[in-house]
Amino acid sequence: xxxxxxxxxxxxxxxxxxxxxxxxxxxxxxxxxxxxxxxxxxxxxxxxxxxxxxxxxxxxxxxxxxxxxxxxxxxxxxxxxxxxxxxxxxxxxxxxxxxxxxxxxxxxxxxxxxxxxxxxxxxxxxxxxxxxxxxxxxxxxxxxxxxxxxxxxxxxxxxxxxxxxxxxxxxxxxxxxxxxxxxxxxxxxxxxxxxxxxxxxxxxxxxxxxxxxxxxxxxxxxxxxxxxxxxxxxxxxxxxxxxxxxxxxxxxxxxxxxxxxxxxxxxxxxxxxxxxxxxxxxxxxxxxxxxxxxxxxxxxxxxxxxxxxxxxxxxxxxxxxxxxxxxxxxxxxxxxxxxxxxxxxxxxxxxxxxxxxxxxxxxxxxxxxxxxxxxxxxxxxxxxxxxxxxxxxxxxxxxxxxxxxxxxxxxxxxxxxxxxxxxxxxxxxxxxxxxxxxxxxxxxxxxxxxxxxxxxxxxxxxxxxxxxxxxxxxxxxxxxxxxxxxxxxxxxxxxxxxxxxxxxxxxxxxxxxxxxxxxxxxxxxxxxxxxxxxx
Amino acid sequence: xxxxxxxxxxxxxxxxxxxxxxxxxxxxxxxxxxxxxxxxxxxxxxxxxxxxxxxxxxxxxxxxxxxxxxxxxxxxxxxxxxxxxxxxxxxxxxxxxxxxxxxxxxxxxxxxxxxxxxxxxxxxxxxxxxxxxxxxxxxxxxxxxxxxxxxxxxxxxxxxxxxxxxxxxxxxxxxxxxxxxxxxxxxxxxxxxxxxxxxxxxxxxxxxxxxxxxxxxxxxxxxxxxxxxxxxxxxxxxxxxxxxxxxxxxxxxxxxxxxxxxxxxxxxxxxxxxxxxxxxxxxxxxxxxxxxxxxxxxxxxxxxxxxxxxxxxxxxxxxxxxxxxxxxxxxxxxxxxxxxxxxxxxxxxxxxxxxxxxxxxxxxxxxxxxxxxxxxxxxxxxxxxxxxxxxxxxxxxxxxxxxxxxxxxxxxxxxxxxxxxxxxxxxxxxxxxxxxxxxxxxxxxxxxxxxxxxxxxxxxxxxx
Numbered sequence: 001x002x003x004x005x006x007x008x009x010x011x012x013x014x015x016x017x018x019x020x021x022x023x024x025x026x027x028x029x030x031x032x033x034x035x036x037x038x039x040x041x042x043x044x045x046x047x048x049x050x051x052x053x054x055x056x057x058x059x060x061x062x063x064x065x066x067x068x069x070x071x072x073x074x075x076x077x078x079x080x081x082x083x084x085x086x087x088x089x090x091x092x093x094x095x096x097x098x099x100x101x102x103x104x105x106x107x108x109x110x111x112x113x114x115x116x117x118x119x120x121x122x123x124x125x126x127x128x129x130x131x132x133x134x135x136x137x138x139x140x141x142x143x144x145x146x147x148x149x150x151x152x153x154x155x156x157x158x159x160x161x162x163x164x165x166x167x168x169x170x171x172x173x174x175x176x177x178x179x180x181x182x183x184x185x186x187x188x189x190x191x192x193x194x195x196x197x198x199x200x201x202x203x204x205x206x207x208x209x210x211x212x213x214x215x216x217x218x219x220x221x222x223x224x225x226x227x228x229x230x231x232x233x234x235x236x237x238x239x240x241x242x243x244x245x246x247x248x249x250x251x252x253x254x255x256x257x258x259x260x261x262x263x264x265x266x267x268x269x270x271x272x273x274x275x276x277x278x279x280x281x282x283x284x285x286x287x288x289x290x291x292x293x294x295x296x297x298x299x300x301x302x303x304x305x306x307x308x309x310x311x312x313x314x315x316x317x318x319x320x321x322x323x324x325x326x327x328x329x330x331x332x333x334x335x336x337x338x339x340x341x342x343x344x345x346x347x348x349x350x351x352x353x354x355x356x357x358x359x360x361x362x363x364x365x366x367x368x369x370x371x372x373x374x375x376x377x378x379x380x381x382x383x384x385x386x387x388x389x390x391x392x393x394x395x396x397x398x399x400x401x402x403x404x405x406x407x408x409x410x411x412x413x414x415x416x417x418x419x420x421x422x423x424x425x426x427x428x429x430x431x432x433x434x435x436x437x438x439x440x441x442x443x444x445x446x447x448x449x450x451x452x453x454x455x456x457x458x459x460x461x462x463x464x465x466x467x468x469x470x471x472x473x474x475x476x477x478x479x480x481x482x483x484x485x486x487x488x489x490x491x492x493x494x495x496x497x498x499x500x501x502x503x504x505x506x507x508x509x510x511x512x513x514x515x516x517x518x519x520x521x522x523x524x525x526x527x528x529x530x531x532x533x534x535x
Numbered sequence: 536x537x538x539x540x541x542x543x544x545x546x547x548x549x550x551x552x553x554x555x556x557x558x559x560x561x562x563x564x565x566x567x568x569x570x571x572x573x574x575x576x577x578x579x580x581x582x583x584x585x586x587x588x589x590x591x592x593x594x595x596x597x598x599x600x601x602x603x604x605x606x607x608x609x610x611x612x613x614x615x616x617x618x619x620x621x622x623x624x625x626x627x628x629x630x631x632x633x634x635x636x637x638x639x640x641x642x643x644x645x646x647x648x649x650x651x652x653x654x655x656x657x658x659x660x661x662x663x664x665x666x667x668x669x670x671x672x673x674x675x676x677x678x679x680x681x682x683x684x685x686x687x688x689x690x691x692x693x694x695x696x697x698x699x700x701x702x703x704x705x706x707x708x709x710x711x712x713x714x715x716x717x718x719x720x721x722x723x724x725x726x727x728x729x730x731x732x733x734x735x736x737x738x739x740x741x742x743x744x745x746x747x748x749x750x751x752x753x754x755x756x757x758x759x760x761x762x763x764x765x766x767x768x769x770x771x772x773x774x775x776x777x778x779x780x781x782x783x784x785x786x787x788x789x790x791x792x793x794x795x796x797x798x799x800x801x802x803x804x805x806x807x808x809x810x811x812x813x814x815x816x817x818x819x820x821x822x823x824x825x826x827x828x829x830x831x832x833x834x835x836x837x838x839x840x841x842x843x844x845x846x847x848x849x850x851x852x853x854x855x856x857x858x859x860x861x862x863x864x865x866x867x868x869x870x871x872x873x874x875x876x877x878x879x880x881x882x883x884x885x886x887x888x889x890x891x892x893x894x895x896x897x898x899x900x901x902x903x904x905x906x907x908x909x910x911x912x913x914x915x916x917x918x919x920x921x922x923x924x925x926x927x928x929x930x931x932x933x934x935x936x937x938x939x940x941x942x943x944x945x946x947x948x949x950x951x952x953x954x955x956x957x958x959x960x961x962x963x964x965x966x967x968x969x970x971x972x973x974x975x976x977x978x979x980x981x982x983x984x985x986x987x988x989x990x991x992x993x994x995x996x997x998x999x
Contacts, residue, residue: 017774017776017777017780018776018780021777021780021781021784022780025784025787029787029792032792032796036796036799039799039802039803040798040799043802050811085655086652086653086655089652089653089656090652090653104652108810109652112798112802112809113807113808113809113810113870114801114807114870114873114874115629115630115643115644115645115870116629116630116870116871116873116874116901117797117798117801117802117873117874117877118628118629118645119625119628119629119900119901120794120795120797120798120801120877121656121794121795121797122795122796122797122798122799123791123792123795123796127791128791131787131791135783139780240551242779243550243551243552243555243676244551244555246676246783247552247555247556247559250559250668250669250672251559254668254790255559255563255668255669257655257657258657258658258660258664259563259566259660261654261655261657262567262570262574262657262658262659262660263566263570264654265570265574265650265651265654265657266569266570266571266573266574266577267570267573269577270651272581272584274581274584274585274588274646275584278588359651359652359653360653362651362653362654363651363653363654366654366655379655390653393653461843462834462842462844463830463831463834463843463844466834
């Protein structure tokens, strides 16, 4: 009997304008979202390849360890085609520095090269599915009892030996049967587009996740079908039911997700980024002072002349052509400064973590408020399934922080802060005294450094004085005299592991809530229909 | 016609949809008011801290010497607007700061910390959001069955059997929908405004009253457009359920599809060069300048301002600045053009049109940033003239202008009070009108066209 009723409902619905229009909406919107997001994913992949090449080149084309700062480029998530989550709002590059722990990834966001495009919002498959599936479920469910009551057919049906439970089950299955082809079409169409797209390659992991997303979509659809049934069973006329359903739809789909983010933004404060930058800058200044004081305590001069020097941030110093004494001073200085830099990175991490935690807390609050709506729940679950949520991002960043520790251990194991390889590619045995260097560079015109400096002090044109000791280029004066450093033994970053179950533990709660909502709404609908006055 | 209008308004007022719409609007406006008061206070306090640091840094640089004052790069940040409760114009996602010195306006940025990257992009609960989302929806809900619904209930034929023209009936229905929407909006907006004014952070000025008035006119225009679409779906179909489906499709197209395809349109139809290419161009220009630079141009290890190499270096640094500025200015112009052209595409949606007009009326968003950007360029030339005048008066200065170093120009201190300061000037009425005019024209023509189309279809409508 249930099957008979379901079949009748299905055939009735199939002939209605709402089925045709609903199917057309999916036919237009789903390809639209999939194509847009495939193009976006292709752009991200192109950018990833460019960034990876640059990062790889930067590691290969260095001569000293102080310039070795590997950059992690996070691979774009293929499932972002279905749910973008926060993937378009965060960068994909993490520079591993010894003086800072990775906090937020740098790099381009979805706005790309034009920051003004950041004010445009974008839509993905999951958002379109959340809008369209819920609308269709409500449109097929709003008059499930009221229409038959208005037509007078409900009385006739119930005058037979047909229980209300069976009638309800038959009608619910009928709606589900009607909507199932539309949902299957949406997923199949997306799968076909992805299969034929040369820009996307899905592995078993991604296909498994899409299957999971399909099952969650069914649960989401069921929630709205039961909601429609409940509203229909509690309304006296189809018009009332329709108006209620539409307002419930707008409230759950458009208002709650937006309100949740806005309320969280207003009432859950985030620490000021300017303030964090100030605190970190103060610590950096303190680091400089501490370094200078410790170097002074070791009787090391503050300034030092340098023949060829390339200074950079995070302790980068590449130098050539100096006297042995100067090289020694530089090495002693870095053996003080670099361990201190690592120590200060740990100190800076405390305020940075507080800031990061405040960002995460705010997003969690928004997420929890949005779970009032089944659409909010669906989005949260989908982002988790597609690994584009804050947790997946934080997991990547945590891996990056762990990799930094591994990288520092790698440097320490080489005792690199006490090695000339940190600042120069020139072997220590090739270092010469200043007198020897002046004699070589002046072509023998000056025998000692003292002789040259006494002469230079009398000159008005300092550039001309400098040219006197640049007549002859000694071997080892320039970086090009040395080959690139081989860092094949450097540990490489391993991204987070991808298994079907990984990262899903966090979505267990929202999935449970969605299922409980299903059961609860069905129970309410059932009770409401049992008490429904069919006259 | 008056009778029909009165009947329609009363019919709407007594309907369930009116009650639910009112409850929804009151709820969202209430939540919006409290959230705005809290959020705006925090934003203002953050801004004030940043502003005092900006002023303090400028004062210290002036006390140090005029060259330090001129070459130091500063970031001018826009103040959170007091009328953002009407429309925040998505300013948290737009660049809100510009980096400049006396020598150049270098770049713009979305100052970090402006929005949480872990929060999904969202609109603030301001009046523009309520209008764009709720008012547009409610208007369609009040009009989708204006004709088809009456046909189903057989009252349309009865009405037309009286001596009243079809045009008058349609117009009365149209006006009644607009009146109902205004009756819904005004109490909710009034409540919102009262809470915000009572919180004491936003003063009620004449300018604000005018902005509110013009904004309400724009809401009426949006409602008029959506009502025309609602009537159109009602006269184009014979059943109210089909009208409803069509109305919802149109609404989804305007609210979700067109505005959300903007980034795709921008990147696909109006691509611009990427930042890596621009950097390569700048590097190539720098290499070229370096190759042709006289020997010793980069020698800098002396604090003697009259060292001849300082002049050589100042020249090459100035040339580099000019070369980079030329490349970057073209790049920025392309960004502006890409954004503006994309917005024209999204003008297909009356809701996007409304948002663009609204941001112009409140003097915010993109037009505000463009004005600040242009004004900052004017200020930068004034600031540079001020510095050059100071330098010219200093006999101890070699007058070798170097935009990035404080070596070879005046070392005199400056009184902080006499240093020209940049202050953001609110957009004038003329600026706002210019920014909104084209969108206003498109929107008005669109509304008229759809209404006329509905009228023609209604005249030919079979009421049996």
